[in-house]
Amino acid sequence: MSVLVAGAGPAGLLVAAELALAGVGVRVVDRLPARSAFCRGFTLNARSLELLDRRGLAGRFLAEGPTVPFTMFADPSRPLDLTTLASDHPYVLGIPQTRTEELLEQWLAELGVPVEWGHEVVGLRAGDTGVDVTLAPGGTVRADYLVGCDGSRSTVRKLAGIGFPGTDATRFGLLADVELADPEALPFGMTTGVDGTVFAIPRPGYLRVVIDEPHPPEDRDTPVTLDYFQRQLDRVLGYRVELRAPRWLSRFSDAARQADRYVAGRVMLAGDAAHVHPPAGAVGVNVALADAMNLGWKLAATVRGHAPAGLLGTYDDERRSSGAVVLRTTRAQSVLGDPDPRLDPVRELLAELAALPQVNDYLVELVTGVGTRYDMGVPGEHPWLGRLVPDLGLVVDGEPTSLARLLRPGRPVLLWFAERPPRVPGTVVLCRAECPVHPGIEGILVRPDGFAAWISTAADPQPQSTLDAALATWCAPPPSLAG
Ligand SMILES: Cc1cc2nc3c(=O)[nH]c(=O)nc-3n(C[C@H](O)[C@H](O)[C@H](O)COP(=O)(O)OP(=O)(O)OC[C@H]3O[C@@H](n4cnc5c(N)ncnc54)[C@H](O)[C@@H]3O)c2cc1C
Structure with missing residues (x-):
């Protein structure tokens, strides 16, 4: 294996x-x-x-x-x-x-x-x-x-x-997936009580109730029981909202x-x-x-x-x-x-x-996480460089397709929109495409996870050496295909 x-x-x-x-x-x-x-x-x-x-x-x-x-x-x-x-x-x-x-x-x-x-x-x-x-x-x-x-x-x-x-944790919270004896007793959303706030989030067939736990037990792994949660809820609200049918009771914290x-x-x-x-x-x-x-x-x-x-x-x-x-x-x-x-x-x-x-x-x-940008180690000013490339509408061999579709097999894709496509390692899918919505792009090397590792455009053309560098960083050929 x-x-x-x-x-x-x-x-x-x-x-x-x-x-x-x-x-x-x-x-x-x-x-x-x-x-x-x-x-x-x-x-x-x-x-x-x-x-x-x-x-x-x-x-x-x-x-x-x-x-x-x-x-x-x-x-x-x-x-x-x-x-x-x-x-x-x-x-x-x-x-x-x-x-x-x-x-x-x-x-x-x-x-x-x-x-x-x-x-x-x-x-x-x-x-x-x-x-x-x-x-x-x-x-x-x-x-x-x-x-x-x-x-x-x-x-x-x-x-x-x-x-x-x-x-380490400095604040603790309690969570209970439960039902209410009186379904009207607690509104959905946030309720401010006498000693904190209660969040009640509707879930299919039950309610998730979340409260602060200012004084957790010494042993934080002590199981949360319905009785314990009920007492904590009563304290926060200052009145009783009866809980029943517990599905899951848990403690969480702000540890990072x-x-x-x-x-x-x-x-x-x-x-x-x-x-x-x-x-x-x-x-x-x-x-x-x-x-x-x-x-x-x-x-x-x-x-x-x-x-x-x-x-x-x-x-x-x-x-x-x-x-x-x-x-x-x-x-x-x-x-x-x-x-x-x-x-x-x-x-x-x-x-x-x-x-x-x-x-x-x-x-x-x-x-x-949509703003995530990785350092691709190559020059370029295009805003997609290092970021997830949008699902571009493409035309390949006269047929409409999309970038997401081309990435389905999980291989790197070099989209080439200009003349004379370069040689690429055998592990890379070279795709001669048209992209009507973004006519200025000459080529994009897209990693299997969808991130742009190299982009050349008419406004910001990149030499072949930078494409070679990107290919060598992300998609080196198997020895049998090298050269
Ligand atoms: C109350 C609560 C609400 C949350 N709400 C959200 C939300 O709305 N959206 C969101 O994005 N995230 C939410 N999260 C966070 C989310 O649940 C976790 O971040 C997510 O499950 C992490 O996924 P994971 O695959 O890394 O780990 P896990 O989902 O924890 O999976 C780990 C797996 O490893 C197994 N395992 C453990 N030890 C071993 C071992 N030694 N050998 C073999 N198997 C083992 C476990 O059984 C488990 O199946 C919430 C978390 C909590 C506690």
């Missing part, structure tokens, strides 16, 4: 699918006996939908729930407008995380890889040529690479000795930590295993998918032997700096959510700023 993926959450499922798509042998194990029925997240954002679109999958997800053209930064009462977001999907999709995972698992099964439930990673020994991974049950198996997608308490991260520096390496030799981390942050903005699934999409094709090229030197290292560079932005953004929102009245002037000022279109646009690019 080439790659073992630990964890069948969003990160593990997508990274495994990317590997399978590239023809790499992959196993996915998860310690749970079956997918958990508890649903944590309920959203997919613009960036996730764009990425899923590059594999022809967005439609499956969009069929599952409503979309809303707004998101938030810190203050749920002042939504940010997404309609001006430079995205193919300028909205948030409401979809239970469990359903997202089911759809990803289905995609993985279509690619021939079943999830192996009930197998926990309990040991690993990484060497220069592979990783010996101990599974319980299952014994020791050998993989060329191990990807730890095993969540915030990642065993893989700990066993690999990867540091997880950051800040990030792995000090995402790649440690033959062991990699993605998703919550690599970063934890305050829940503000509900982005964890989305960041996990962005990690997976960035890692998958790079690891696949490495396994298949045609990766340029250092390609895996760019996963570490790109996603660790993106993760740092997520930590900063969620921490900022968490601070702004502190009920301390001394923060009121800051909140008011931010609300005034966010009402300005430019600030709105800046914030929505930040919280959705």
